[in-house]
Structure formats: structure tokens, C-alpha cells
Amino acid sequence: MYLTKEEERILDGEFGEGMRKAMELLVAIGDAYDAEKLIPITRAHAASSGQEGDMYFVELLAKGGASCRVPTTTNPVYDMEYFHSIFEISEEEAEVPRRVKKAYKQIDAILSWSCTPYITENIPLYGEHVAFSESSATPYVNSVIGARTNREAAQSALAAGIIGKTPEYGLHFKENRKGTHLVKVEADLKDEFDYTLLGYYVAKQIGYGIPVFTGISKQPSTEQLINLCAMLNTPGAVPMFHIPGFTVEAKTVKDAFQGDVPEDKITVTDDELKRTYEEIRGASGKIDLVMLGCPHYTLKQVEEVARLLRGKKIHRDVSFWVCTSATAKLLAERNGYLSEIERAGGHVVADTCIDEPCWHPYKDKTGATDSPKCAYYRRFKEAVITRLKDCVEAAVKGEWG
Amino acid sequence: MRGLEVTLKCHKIVGGYGEGEALISHEPICFYLTNPKTGIIREKGHELEGKSVANKVLIFPSGKASSVVQIDGLFKLASNGVAPKAMIVKDVETVLIVSAVIANVPLVDRLEKDPFHIIHTGDFVKVNADEGKVTVIKSS
Numbered sequence: 113m114y115l116t117k118e119e120e121r122i123l124d125g126e127f128g129e130g131m132r133k134a135m136e137l138l139v140a141i142g143d144a145y146d147a148e149k150l151i152p153i154t155r156a157h158a159a160s161s162g163q164e165g166d167m168y169f170v171e172l173l174a175k176g177g178a179s180c181r182v183p184t185t186t187n188p189v190y191d192m193e194y195f196h197s198i199f200e201i202s203e204e205e206a207e208v209p210r211r212v213k214k215a216y217k218q219i220d221a222i223l224s225w226s227c228t229p230y231i232t233e234n235i236p237l238y239g240e241h242v243a244f245s246e247s248s249a250t251p252y253v254n255s256v257i258g259a260r261t262n263r264e265a266a267q268s269a270l271a272a273g274i275i276g277k278t279p280e281y282g283l284h285f286k287e288n289r290k291g292t293h294l295v296k297v298e299a300d301l302k303d304e305f306d307y308t309l310l311g312y313y314v315a316k317q318i319g320y321g322i323p324v325f326t327g328i329s330k331q332p333s334t335e336q337l338i339n340l341c342a343m344l345n346t347p348g349a350v351p352m353f354h355i356p357g358f359t360v361e362a363k364t365v366k367d368a369f370q371g372d373v374p375e376d377k378i379t380v381t382d383d384e385l386k387r388t389y390e391e392i393r394g395a396s397g398k399i400d401l402v403m404l405g406c407p408h409y410t411l412k413q414v415e416e417v418a419r420l421l422r423g424k425k426i427h428r429d430v431s432f433w434v435c436t437s438a439t440a441k442l443l444a445e446r447n448g449y450l451s452e453i454e455r456a457g458g459h460v461v462a463d464t465c466i467d468e469p470c471w472h473p474y475k476d477k478t479g480a481t482d483s484p485k486c487a488y489y490r491r492f493k494e495a496v497i498t499r500l501k502d503c504v505e506a507a508v509k510g511e512w513g
Numbered sequence: 514m515r516g517l518e519v520t521l522k523c524h525k526i527v528g529g530y531g532e533g534e535a536l537i538s539h540e541p542i543c544f545y546l547t548n549p550k551t552g553i554i555r556e557k558g559h560e561l562e563g564k565s566v567a568n569k570v571l572i573f574p575s576g577k578a579s580s581v582v583q584i585d586g587l588f589k590l591a592s593n594g595v596a597p598k599a600m601i602v603k604d605v606e607t608v609l610i611v612s613a614v615i616a617n618v619p620l621v622d623r624l625e626k627d628p629f630h631i632i633h634t635g636d637f638v639k640v641n642a643d644e645g646k647v648t649v650i651k652s653s
Contacts, residue, residue: 165587
């Protein structure tokens with residue numbers, strides 16, 4: 113890969129060990145994918161995880177004097193203060209997240225601690241070149257917004273944020289953004305959970321690729337698209353998709369394929385969605401917790417939880433959790449949704465991912481969730497996957513099905 | 514053929530030098546599914562289950578699993594001094610590259626001959642990623 117004089121000097125360590133390591137990473141990726149050069153990016157999202165590998169890299173950057181050259185947001189770890197008031201958290205357990213948070217602050221990342229920053233504090237515009245990691249974030253900014261990013265790992269996105277550049281390959285080129293699979297949707301997509309099932313089913317069918325959806329006639333909501341994005345990357349690795357008529361980059365199916373529309377297609381009817389649901393839903397019976405907000409619930413979803421819980425009480429043996437962004441939690445508090453959920457016995461927590469060690473009290477428990485991604489990474493033993501309203505009903509009764 | 518030495522060109526992804534006994538895996542590897550203290554693969558049903566990657570030159574088709582776990586897995590092996598000395602792969606992807614950079618393990622691909630034909634478990638292999646060279650010393 114060609115490097116400018118300045119980029120060479122960064123790689124030689126003239127700007128410190130932090131920038132050198134970030135550049136080394138970008139050069140390795142550029143070489144692997146035969147990129148010719150680095151191109152400027154305007155923003156990044158690092159899927160920080162609060163695990164040891166993540167901590168090592170961000171501390172190395174911080175100690176090496178690096179800081180973000182473009183706005184770079186962070187993924188959730190967990191809200192230690194909130195958990196500490198409920199569970200016992202040992203000093204040892206608290207050490208990694210504390211150090212991770214400190215190091216991201218030191219490198220001047222935007223401390224969003226949210227997996228959906230693309231609807232709150234880190235929103236690219238059409239055509240922007242960016243570096244976004246995180247399963248729902250990559251396809252959302254590529255498909256819904258029409259910005260350009262590869263499917264980054266947490267550290268490659270962070271390195272891009274530090275240098276302000278990324279190797280030019282893959283989805284930074286228009287010709288690589290064309291559809292690979294035609295998906296004809298005959299199912300009636302009624303709610304957010306139907307988009308979850310659609311994403312899950314299609315990812316299982318294609319694994320990797322750029323699906324083009326036809327047959328969707330109603331405007332999808334933000335929440336429906338977030339679920340589609342996340343689930344396309346749970347059993348699969350889908351960096352982008354097109355819904356001609358709704359997503360921005362292709363007006364027609366032909367545009368989406370940049371020419372020839374393939375003859376083969378995947379057809380999704382109500383039957384496929386029903387069978388997918390039967391396959392993933394899990395066994396009926398007693399539940400110990402409900403875990404919502406993977407990806408982080410939007411304000412609208414928090415409001416819906418408050419509405420579904422109105423006049424009800426969560427069963428005394430059930431813990432009820434809603435994970436959301438700090439922004440949505442603040443507004444939920446202002447709008448009274450937070451107190452409604454708390455009055456019913458539920459928790460709303462910001463800055464927190466469902467896949468963190470803080471959930472260890474639930475390791476032998478059965479949990480209900482509306483997210484197959486949550487179930488995949490779960491920190492509890494048995495999982496039930498079903499619609500939000502069923503999760504709320506199960507929380508009230510203490511059992512499901 | 515014992516002691517026969519063959520040098521092949523390769524494509525550097527992560528620089529550095531590493532040498533050791535070759536360990537071949539025909540299946541992708543997830544470093545999270547190894548014992549972080551010993552480097553022994555504990556993935557059920559994996560062809561290398563029970564074998565250790567520690568200080569080997571590992572030849573495998575590609576990595577697998579999510580970025581968080583793969584990076585953490587290789588990093589822990591490296592911190593405990595039981596990571597592979599170098600890695601030769603067929604298909605690279607971003608997660609494996611990042612893992613190798615963070616763990617400081619040399620990583621190469623595009624050997625001029627199919628590594629699965631030319632290298633066998635037990636051969637001694639020197640990987641000079643910086644010079645784009647792999648030297649194989651046959652064990653039999």
C-alpha cells in the first residue's frame with residue numbers, strides 16, 4: 113500500500129507508540145486486501161467490549177499518547193454504579209471496565225457507551241467514508257444512511273479513528289456495494305419482531321453477502337431496520353443490504369444489482385417466519401428474568417415497555433431489564449417512562465451490554481428476550497425468544513407459553 | 514528427504530519473524546476456544562482438539578468467530594507466552610489481522626505453493642514476514 117510521507121513517519125514511530133500501533137494495524141489490513149492507499153474518514157465507531165484484549169489495545173494507544181483525530185464513539189460496557197447498588201461486584205471484576213473507560217476517555221473518544229450511536233450522537237451523512245464496527249451499526253450506516261464502511265473489527269475502527277483514515281478497499285468502492293442475493297418478501301411484516309425473524313432467516317440462508325429485498329410495501333421504522341441489521345449479523349455476516357424504494361442507495365432493483373438482476377431468489381413467506389420463530393423460541397415454563405435492548409432500545413421502545421406495563425406489576429421472582437442509550441434514558445426519565453417501568457418493578461440501565469460479566473447472578477437462570485442476538489451471547493442459561501408484548505406478559509405472570 | 518530445505522515467497526500481512534514446529538489445521542481456528550494458559554485447543558470435535566498451538570508455526574485456512582472473542586483469545590495466549598510463533602493462512606479477514614497485530618504474531622498468506630501440500634505437521638518452519646519468505650525444513 114502506498115503511504116504518504118506523513119503516514120510513513122507515523123509508522124516509523126515519530127508521532128509516538130500509540131499512533132504507530134494504530135498505523136501498523138491499518139497497513140496490515142490494507143496489505144491484506146490489496147488497498148492502494150489510505151483515505152480520510154470523517155467519523156468512527158469502536159465496538160469496545162471491556163474485555164482484556166480490548167483493554168490492552170486501548171491502553172496501549174492511551175499510554176502511547178494517541179488520541180482520536182475524528183469523532184469516535186464507543187460501544188457499551190456496563191454501568192458499574194447502577195449494578196453495584198443491586199449486586200455484589202468485586203474489586204477484581206470492576207477493574208477491567210474501569211480501566212477501559214479511563215483509557216477511552218484519555219484518547220478522547222466520545223463516551224457514548226451505546227451500540228446504536230448512528231441514531232443519536234454519531235450520524236454520518238450520505239456518501240461519507242467512515243469506519244464503523246458493531247453488528248447493527250455497519251449495515252445501518254451502509255444501507256439506511258448510504259455512508260461507506262467496511263465490516264470493521266472494534267480495533268480496526270478505533271485505529272481508523274486515531275489516524276483519521278482507513279484503507280481504501282471493499283465497500284468504499286461503489287462497484288462492491290451491489291446486491292448479491294435477491295430476497296422476495298411475501299410475508300406480511302407487521303412489527304419489529306417480524307423484521308427480527310426476517311433478518312435471522314435471510315442470514316441463515318446466505319451467510320455472507322448483500323441481499324436486496326423486494327416486496328416490502330410499508331415504510332419500515334427505525335426500530336425495524338435496527339433489528340434487521342442486527343439479526344443479519346447474528347447467524348451471518350452481512351455488511352449491507354438494499355430495500356429499493358426505502359434505503360437510499362438504489363431506487364430500483366436493477367440499480368441495486370448495478371445491472372443484471374439474478375434469476376435465483378430467496379422467497380420469504382409468513383410460513384418461513386413462522387418456522388423460524390418455532391425454531392428459536394425455546395421451551396415454555398417458568399422464567400427468572402426478561403432482558404430487552406439488544407441492540408439498545410430506542411426511546412420509542414422504552415415508551416412501549418412503559419405502556420405495556422401500565423397498571424401491571426412484574427412478578428416478584430422475575431428480574432426485568434431494559435438496556436438503552438444514555439440519551440434515551442435521560443429522555444425516558446424526563447417523559448416519565450422511567451418511573452412507570454420502575455414502579456412496575458423493572459430496571460432501565462444505560463451504557464450496558466447484555467454480554468458483560470456483570471450479569472453473572474443469572475448464569476443458571478432462564479431468561480426471555482425479543483432478541484436472538486441477546487440469546488446467542490446470553491449470560492443466562494436457558495433462553496426464550498419472543499415478541500416484546502409476550503416478554504412483558506411473561507414477566508407479569510412469571511412464566512411463558 | 515529429512516533436512517531438505519525449501520524457501521517459498523509469501524505475502525506479509527503482519528510483520529516480524531517467528532520459527533517453530535509446524536502444526537497444520539484444515540479447519541478454521543477460534544483462539545477463544547483454547548486453554549489460555551497452555552494453548553491447548555479445547556473446541557469439541559476440532560481436528561486439533563487436545564493439541565497445543567504454543568510456540569508452533571500454525572498453518573490453517575482462516576479464523577472464525579466474532580471479533581471480541583477471537584482477539585481476546587489470541588491476546589490471552591500471547592500474554593501467557595503460549596501463542597503461536599507465526600501464522601500462515603489461506604484466507605484472511607479483518608478480525609484475524611487485528612488479532613495478530615495486537616498479539617504481535619507474524620501473519621502471512623499467498624504462499625507461492627499450497628501450504629497444505631508443502632508443509633506437514635512436524636516440519637520446522639521459519640517465517641520471515643518482513644522479507645516475505647517462508648523456509649520449510651522437512652522432518653521426513
